[in-house]
Amino acid sequence: MLTPEGLKEQAELLKLPLNKQRAIVREYAQTIILRAIYQTDFAQKIFFMGGTALRFAYGLKRFSEDLDFNAEKLSLADFKEILASCSKALEKEGFTCEISQKERTSLLIGQLKLTNILQNYKITPLKSEKLMVKVEINRPVWHMETESAVVDRFGYLFSILLMSKGALLSGKVDALINRFRGRDIYDVIFMLQRKFPLKVELKQVILERIENINPNELMRLSKQVEPFLVDEEEKDFVVNAKTYIGKLLTQYE
Template sequence: MNSAILQDRLAQYQPRDKLEELRAVKEIAQEIALAGLCRAGLFEQASFQGGTCLRIVHRLSRFSEDLDFALHNADATFHWPCLFRELEEEFRSFGLHLEASDRSQANQAVKKAFLKEDSFGQVLKLNFPRLRSDPQKVLIKLEVDTNPPSHCTSQISYIDFPYPFSVTCHDLSSLFAGKCHALLCRGFVKGRDWFDFLWYVSRETV
């Protein structure tokens, strides 16, 4: 059964506390979302980028919150809801209930959507008790840059959960360039930026 696949995946994380278990559940949801986006054809027109790309594709040793993408070619007409049906069906195939909502604004190049899932607690056997004050839903933000910078290079990478599928993603040099831009241009300091920067440097990324 598909629920057993999810349970086995959760066990692989070997979470030591409730926070690690919550993060593992969210990452499982992220991978299911990527599989659904693959089926919906997103990677024919966009590349995976950002911290979660580093985490899932390149095994960066920190969890990441959002799923970020950049179109291969500028297109202000990009519309997230065109992909929602495939996403909802992907989650439903694992016995999960997904709510998808478009939060894009017409005057912004970065189009946003949110995915909410509230049934993991019924499908999975969780090891750490949940309190009423704990998050009851898994929330994933999707962002796609519809007017991306030029000269980024993409490659095909493969993910093996929840089943083998391929994603188009920015290569390490392009990801590193994006991180340098964040470090130089972000108006405030994020510790994760420096963590990622040191990860790139340790691998002599250029």
């Protein structure tokens, strides 16, 4: 377990805002859990995706709460074994943990509730408050394009497998259409700025979705994502999403 001073030093190395202590502690726990997952026998068929994957692998400047994956042929029994490994890794660092899991069609959903981490770092005065990290694994039937990356955070250095850049962007475009939250707009802009591969047919889909939002709604969505941004001034990306996205999509012509 990192001491409070050690955690602060690591946060400074990662250029994290020290006033967001809860987010820093969550990210520390996520790092321990992610490393544990990729040390299991199932590592070669689990592929990281979503906002936390963008953050850990590509430097997304937004804190993300869950760990999301795609996987090939993973059973509920396998998932329980993975979560048990995560719990052991947390306990090795001095963090007690409660585990729960369930299966819903193609989705495996796990919750790791850390019962003492917030108290150890004096994030809360409440003895009963827990930090929950959700682990979700989808089991798609289609072929998955994947890549590898190295994670270097909080004193840990390890390799991971994740969905390809093109797949990550396609997944976020899908979220933009079907869920539509401030974080989805922010993440799409982040990926377009870095020229993640984009399917030709998705360009018009993105433009139409953004053009149909009124400015007041964009302002509301910017406030929704603001607390999770490393640099809160970047909420402007959401406020002026039409301008940013329109400009960035010209790179794909």
